[in-house]
Amino acid sequence: xxxxxxxxxxxxxxxxxxxxxxxxxxxxxxxxxxxxxxxxxxxxxxxxxxxxxxxxxxxxxxxxxxxxxxxxxxxxxxxxxxxxxxxxxxxxxxxxxxxxxxxxxxxxxxxxxxxxxxxxxxxxxxxxxxxxxxxxxxxxxxxxxxxxxxxxxxxxxxxxxxxxxxxxxxxxxxxxxxxxxxxxxxxxxxxxxxxxxxxxxxxxxxxxxxxxxxxxxxxxxxxxxxxxxxxxxxxxxxxxxxxxxxxxxxxxxx
Amino acid sequence: xxxxxxxxxxxxxxxxxxxxxxxxxxxxxxxxxxxxxxxxxxxxxxxxxxxxxxxxxxxxxxxxxxxxxxxxxxxxxxxxxxxxxxxxxxxxxxxxxxxxxxxxxxxxxxxxxxxxxxxxxxxxxxxxxxxxxxxxxxxxxxxxxxxxxxxxxxxxxxxxxxxxxxxxxxxxxxxxxxxxxxxxxxxxxxxxxxxxxxxxxxxxxxxxxxxxxxxxxxxxxxxxxxxxxxxxxxxxxxxxxxxxxxxxxxxxxxxxxxxxxxxxxxxxxx
Amino acid sequence: xxxxxxxxxxxxxxxxxxxxxxxxxxxxxxxxxxxxxxxxxxxxxxxxxxxxxxxxxxxxxxxxxxxxxxxxxxxxxxxxxxxxxxxxxxxxxxxxxxxxxxxxxxxxxxxxxxxxxxxxxxxxxxxxxxxxxxxxxxxxxxxxxxxxxxxxxxxxxxxxxxxxxxxxxxxxxxxxxxxxxxxxxxxxxxxxxxxxxxxxxxxxxxxxxxxxxxxxxxxxxxxxxxxxxxxxxxxxxxxxxxxxxxxxxxxxx
Numbered sequence: 001x002x003x004x005x006x007x008x009x010x011x012x013x014x015x016x017x018x019x020x021x022x023x024x025x026x027x028x029x030x031x032x033x034x035x036x037x038x039x040x041x042x043x044x045x046x047x048x049x050x051x052x053x054x055x056x057x058x059x060x061x062x063x064x065x066x067x068x069x070x071x072x073x074x075x076x077x078x079x080x081x082x083x084x085x086x087x088x089x090x091x092x093x094x095x096x097x098x099x100x101x102x103x104x105x106x107x108x109x110x111x112x113x114x115x116x117x118x119x120x121x122x123x124x125x126x127x128x129x130x131x132x133x134x135x136x137x138x139x140x141x142x143x144x145x146x147x148x149x150x151x152x153x154x155x156x157x158x159x160x161x162x163x164x165x166x167x168x169x170x171x172x173x174x175x176x177x178x179x180x181x182x183x184x185x186x187x188x189x190x191x192x193x194x195x196x197x198x199x200x201x202x203x204x205x206x207x208x209x210x211x212x213x214x215x216x217x218x219x220x221x222x223x224x225x226x227x228x229x230x231x232x233x234x235x236x237x238x239x240x241x242x243x244x245x246x247x248x249x250x251x252x253x254x
Numbered sequence: 255x256x257x258x259x260x261x262x263x264x265x266x267x268x269x270x271x272x273x274x275x276x277x278x279x280x281x282x283x284x285x286x287x288x289x290x291x292x293x294x295x296x297x298x299x300x301x302x303x304x305x306x307x308x309x310x311x312x313x314x315x316x317x318x319x320x321x322x323x324x325x326x327x328x329x330x331x332x333x334x335x336x337x338x339x340x341x342x343x344x345x346x347x348x349x350x351x352x353x354x355x356x357x358x359x360x361x362x363x364x365x366x367x368x369x370x371x372x373x374x375x376x377x378x379x380x381x382x383x384x385x386x387x388x389x390x391x392x393x394x395x396x397x398x399x400x401x402x403x404x405x406x407x408x409x410x411x412x413x414x415x416x417x418x419x420x421x422x423x424x425x426x427x428x429x430x431x432x433x434x435x436x437x438x439x440x441x442x443x444x445x446x447x448x449x450x451x452x453x454x455x456x457x458x459x460x461x462x463x464x465x466x467x468x469x470x471x472x473x474x475x476x477x478x479x480x481x482x483x484x485x486x487x488x489x490x491x492x493x494x495x496x497x498x499x500x501x502x503x504x505x506x507x508x509x510x511x512x513x514x515x516x517x518x519x520x521x522x523x524x
Numbered sequence: 525x526x527x528x529x530x531x532x533x534x535x536x537x538x539x540x541x542x543x544x545x546x547x548x549x550x551x552x553x554x555x556x557x558x559x560x561x562x563x564x565x566x567x568x569x570x571x572x573x574x575x576x577x578x579x580x581x582x583x584x585x586x587x588x589x590x591x592x593x594x595x596x597x598x599x600x601x602x603x604x605x606x607x608x609x610x611x612x613x614x615x616x617x618x619x620x621x622x623x624x625x626x627x628x629x630x631x632x633x634x635x636x637x638x639x640x641x642x643x644x645x646x647x648x649x650x651x652x653x654x655x656x657x658x659x660x661x662x663x664x665x666x667x668x669x670x671x672x673x674x675x676x677x678x679x680x681x682x683x684x685x686x687x688x689x690x691x692x693x694x695x696x697x698x699x700x701x702x703x704x705x706x707x708x709x710x711x712x713x714x715x716x717x718x719x720x721x722x723x724x725x726x727x728x729x730x731x732x733x734x735x736x737x738x739x740x741x742x743x744x745x746x747x748x749x750x751x752x753x754x755x756x757x758x759x760x761x762x763x764x765x766x767x768x769x770x771x772x773x774x775x776x777x
Contacts, residue, residue, distance in 0.1 A: 052392050078398035086396045092389035106397040154393075319758060323765040330617060330769050337776060338612055352596070360592055368625060372757045376633075380750025487644055487749040491637025494753040498629035499577055506584045506622065513591045514696065 001064055003028045003162050003194035004049060009058035011044055018044050019055070020218035028161075031188060031195040033205045033226060036215035037240070037249075042198040043089060045215070046164045049196065050086055051077045063161055082110055085160030085193070089167045091147040093139045099150050100126065100135035106158045125153045129183060145176040152180065156187050163188075165197040169204060177201060181208050202229065202241050214240065279402070279478050286400065286407040300408050308412035313419065316373045320424045323369050324362075328428030329435040331361065336440040346440055350447030353432050359457040359516075360464075362425030364509045367468035369424075370417060371501035375476035378409055379497030382480030383490040391481065401481065409473040417469025418462065425461070460516050467508050475501040538759070542737045545659075549667050549733070552660045558668075559661055566669035574630045574677060581626045582619060582681035586688030589613045594697040603699050607707030610689040612716060615682055620720040621768060623681045624727035627674050628760035632735035635666055636756040639739025640749045648740065658740070667732040674728035678721055723771050730763035 004026040011019040018041040026032050034042050047053045048060060051067045059068045065080050085106075093102050100122055107118045126132050129149040134142075142150065148168065155163055168184060169177040181204045188195055188208070199205040206212065206226040214222040214237045222234040232238050239247030293299050335349055382405060385391050391401050436442035476497040483493035593609030639662065642648055651658050686708060693699040738756035742748045 047392070050392075050396060052395060074395070074400055077395075078400065081396050082398040084396065086393075088389045088393060090389055092393040094390055094393065095388075109397045109399050319762065323762060326765045326769045327621075330765075330772050333772055333776070334613075334616055356592060360588070368622075369761060372625070372629065372761045373754075376750075376754040376757050380754050384750055488637065488641045490750040491633075491641060491753050494750050495629065495633035495637055498633055498753075498757050499626060502626060502629055503577065503581065506581055506588075510584045510588055510591070513588060514692075517591060517595065517696065 001028060002026060002061070003030065003063060004196065005059075005061040006049075007059050009048065009055045009060060011041070011048060011053070011055045017218055019048070022058070022218070022220055024213070024220060026194055026196060028194055029192050030211070031209040032197070033202075033209035033212040034196065034198045034215055035200070035202055035205065035212060035240070040215045041218055042215055043166055046086070046166050046196065046198060050084060050164060051081065082106070082158065083161045085155035085158065085163040087148075087151045087155040087163070087165045087168055089170065091151045093142075093147055093150055093154075095139045097139070098135065099131060099137050099139070099142070099146075102139070102150055103153045103157050106154060110158070121157060122153075125157045128187075129153045130179075145172055145180075148172060148176075148180060149183075152183065152187075156191070159191050160193055162194045162196070165195070165199070167199055168197065169199065169201055177204055181205075184208055275482075276475070276478050279406070279481075280474050282400075282402045283406050283410055283474060286403040287410070289403055290407055300404050304408045305411055308408045309416055311377075312370075312374050312409075312412050312416045315377070316370055316416075316420060317423070319373055320366055320369050320420050321427050324365060324424040324428045325431040327361075327365055328357070328431035331428075332432035332435045333439060336436055336442070340440070346436065346442045347446055349436055349442060350433065350449050351452040353447075354429055354450055355452055355457055357425055357429050357432070358453060359460040360509070360513065362428055363421045363461050363464040363468060364505060365428070366421045366424035367417060367465070367472065367505045368502055370413075370420065370468070371472050371476075371505050372498055374413060375472050375497045375501035376494050378473055378476040379480040379483075379494045380490060382477055383483035383493035386481055386483045386493075387486055387489055406473065406477045409477065410470065413473040414466055414469035417472070418465045421461065421465040456516075456520060460512065464509060464512050467512060468505050471504040471508055472501045475504050538737070538755075541741060542733050542759075545663070545737045545740075546729075546733045548659050549664055552657070552664050557660070559665060562661065563665040563668060566665050567673060570631045570669050570673045571676065573634070574627055574673070575680070577626050577630055578623050578677045578681050579684050581622050582684040583688035585618050585622045585681075586610065586614050586685030586690075587692040589618055589685075590689040590692040590697070594693060594699070598697060598699075603703055604707050605711065606693055606697070606699055607689070607704055607709075608711035610693075611686060611708050611712045614685045614689065615712060615716045615720045616772075617720075617768070619682050619685050620678050620723045620727065621764060623678050624674060624724060624731065624764045625761060627670075627677060627728075628731045628735070628757055628764065631670060631673070632731040632760050633753050633757050635670070635732075636735045636739040636753045637749060639736060640742035640752040643740055643742050644749060663736050663740070666736060667729070670732035670735075671725055671728035674731070675721055675724050678724035682717060682720060719775065722775065723768060726767050726771055727764050730767055731760045734759040734763060 002025050004024070006022055006024040009019055009022045010017070022045070034045065036042055044053070048055050049062060051060075051062070051072075055068060059066060061067070062080060063083055067077060067080065094105065097105065103125055104118050104122045107113050107121060123132070123135075126135060129152055131146065131149055131153065134146065137146075139147065139150075152168070155165075165184065169180050172180065184195075184197075185208050187193075195209065197205060197209060202212070206229055209226050211223060212226045212229050213220050214232075214234070216236065222232060222237045224232055229237070230241050232241070236248050238244075239249045290299065332349065332353060335353065336346055339346060339349065382391075385405075394401050394404055433442075433444055433447045436447050437444050479493045479497035479500055483489045589610040590606070593613070594606055597603060597606045597609060642662075648658050648662075651661060690701070690704045690708075693704045694701055735756045738752045738759065742752040744751065
C-alpha cells in the first residue's frame with residue numbers, strides 16, 4: 001500500500017494556477033524530496049497532503065484514506081492527522097506553551113495516554129534533538145535553530161507514519177543544518193516513517209531522501225534518484241541544482 | 255474581470271461567502287459546546303482552567319473601561335434628558351423612572367456590549383489573527399484539534415457569562431451616574447430619581463436576553479475575522495479592524511432585532 | 525498595588541504622548557504647508573471606506589431611538605411628539621456617538637494598522653533619512669482628514685438616522701408620514717443638529733490623535749500591530765465618551 005497517492009491534483013488561488021494536474025505516488029517507508037524555484041507550489045502541495053487546504057480538482061489518498069471525498073469534515077480528518085507529523089516552515093510553535101508543552105501537545109490531544117508516559121516520551125524526544133534542559137523555556141526565548149528543533153520534536157513525538165517537512169533548515173547556519181539532517185535521518189531509520197520533505201538546500205536534502213522531484217510552474221517535471229541529482233538528464237533540473245546562471249531556467253524566467 | 259458590473263458582482267459574492275462562513279462558524283461553535291459537554295475528563299481539549307482564564311481575561315481587562323465609559327454616558331444622557339424636559343415642562347419627576355426602564359432594557363446592555371466589542375473583539379481578533387499568520391492554527395489542526403473547540407468555545411462561554419455580569423455592572427453605574435447628575439445639576443431629589451416602581455420583569459428579561467445575544471455574537475464575529483487573517487503584521491491589523499467594526503455592527507443590528515421583536519410580542523406596551 | 529501604579533504610569537505616559545503628538549501636529553500647521561495629494565488621498569479613502577457602515581449604523585440608531593421613545597409617546601397619545609424624543613436623542617447624542625465609535629473602528633483602526641506596519645517595517649525611518657518630516661507628511665493629512673470626514677459623515681448620518689426613525693414610526697408604530705414630518709420639523713432646532721456636529725469635530729480630533737499615536741509608537745513586530753490597533757480603539761472609545769460629557773456640559777445653555 002502507498003503512503004501517499006495524488007492523482008490529477010489542481011489548485012488555484014484566484015486566477016493563479018499553483019498546482020497544475022499533479023500526479024504523485026509515495027510508497028510506505030519511502031523518502032521523497034521536493035525542490036523547485038520560489039513560489040512553485042511546494043508548500044501548497046504539503047498543505048494539500050495534510051488536508052489543511054482542499055484542491056480544486058483531483059484526489060489525494062493519504063495512508064489509505066481518501067481526504068478529497070466530497071463533504072469531508074474537519075472532525076474526520078483529525079484521526080488521520082494524528083498519524084501525520086508536520087514541520088512548518090515558520091516553526092508554528094504555540095507561543096502560549098513552553099518547549100515541553102509544545103512537544104507534549106500532540107500526545108495530550110490523543111487522549112488516553114497516561115501523563116507519566118507523555119512526560120517520559122517528551123523527555124526522550126527533547127534529549128534526541130539536543131534540547132534537554134530547555135523544557136521550561138518559552139518560545140519567545142528560543143533561537144531559530146532551537147525553534148526548528150522544537151518543531152521537529154513535536155512533529156516526530158507521536159511516531160507518525162508519514163512526516164512532512166517544510167524547509168527544515170531554511171535560515172540556519174551550515175553546522176546546524178547538518179545536525180538537523182542527521183537528526184531527521186536517524187529518526188526515519190528508527191520509525192521507518194514515510195517522508196516528504198521540501199527544501200532549498202539540495203545537497204543536504206539529497207542525503208536524507210532516496211528520490212527528488214522537481215516542481216516547476218505547477219508541474220512535476222522531473223523525478224529521479226537523489227544521489228545523482230546533480231547529473232540529472234533534465235537540463236532544467238541540472239541548472240537549478242548546480243546554481244548555474246546560463247541555461248533553460250534563466251531563459252524561461254527571462 | 256474588470257468591468258464595474260463584474261466587480262460589484264464579485265464583491266457581492268465575497269460578502270455572501272463570508273456570511274455563509276460566519277454562519278458555519280456559529281453552527282460549529284454550538285456543536286463544539288455540545289462536544290465540550292460530552293467530552294470525557296481525560297480526553298483531549300483545551301487545558302483545564304482555560305474557561306476561568308478567559309473569563310478573568312475578558313472581565314478583568316474590561317471592568318475599568320466599562321465603568322468609566324458607561325459612567326460618563328449615564329451622566330450625559332441624564333443631563334440631556336433633563337435639559338430637554340426643562341425646555342418643555344420643567345417637571346423632572348419622571349426622569350428616573352424613564353431612565354431606569356431605558357437603561358435596563360436598552361442602553362445598559364447595548365453600550366456595555368459596544369465597549370466590549372471594541373475591547374474584547376479587538377483582543378480576540380489580534381490574538382487569533384497572529385496565531386493564524388504564524389501557522390499555529392494549522393499546527394493545532396495537525397494535532398487533530400479542532401480550532402473551534404480549542405479556541406472559540408472557551409472564549410464564547412466566557413464572553414456570554416462576562417457580558418451578562420458586566421452589563422449588570424454597567425447598567426448600575428450608568429443609572430447611578432445619571433442620578434448623581436440629576437441631583438447635582440438639576441436638583442432632582444435622589445429618592446424621586448431612584449424610584450424603580452416602573453421597572454417590570456419584562457424589561458429585565460429583555461436586557462438579559464440582549465446581553466446574552468451580544469455576548470455570543472462578539473467572540474464569533476471577532477474569532478471569524480481573526481481566523482481569516484492573511485499575510486503578516488498587516489493582515490493581523492486588518493483583521494483587528496474588521497473585528498471591531500463587525501462586532502460593533504452586530505451589536506447594533508441585534509439590538510434592533512430584539513427591540514423590534516419585544517415590541518411586537520408585547521403589543522407595543524413596553 | 526505595584527500593578528495599579530504601573531497601570532497609572534502607563535496611562536500618564538500614553539496621555540502625555542498623545543498630547544505631545546497633538547502639539548506637534550498643531551505646530552506643523554502653523555505655516556500651513558500641506559501635502560495636498562496626501563490630504564486628498566486620505567479624504568477620499570476615509571470617506572469612501574466608511575460611508576456604508578456609517579449609513580447602516582445611523583439607520584439602525586434612528587430606528588432604535590424611535591422604537592424606544594415611540595411606544596411611550598403613543599401611550600400618552602401624543603404622536604406629534606414622536607419626532608421629538610427620537611430626533612433629539614439621535615441628533616445630540618446617539619447619532620454622533622455611534623457614528624464616531626464606528627468611525628474609530630473603521631478609519632481610526634485602519635490608520636493605526638497602516639502606520640504601525642510602516643513603523644515596524646522601518647518605513648518611517650526611511651522617510652526621516654530622506655529628510656521628510658513624518659509628522660508633516662503622514663500624520664497631519666490624516667488628522668485633518670479624519671476631523672473633516674467625521675463631521676461630514678455625521679451630517680450624512682443624521683439625515684439617514686431621521687429617515688430610519690421615520691420608517692420605524694410609519695411601519696411599526698403606525699404613525700402617519702405627515703405627523704412624523706411635522707413632529708421632526710416643529711420640535712427639532714438647528715441648535716440640536718449643530719450641537720451634534722460640533723461634538724463630532726472633537727471626536728474626530730480625539731480619534732485621529734489616538735490612532736496616529738498608537739500607530740507610530742508600536743513595539744514588538746507582528747504581534748505588536750494587533751496590540752496597537754487594540755489599544756487605539758480602546759483609547760478612542762474612552763476619549764469619545766469622556767469628551768462627550770465635557771462638550772455637553774460646557775455648551776449647555
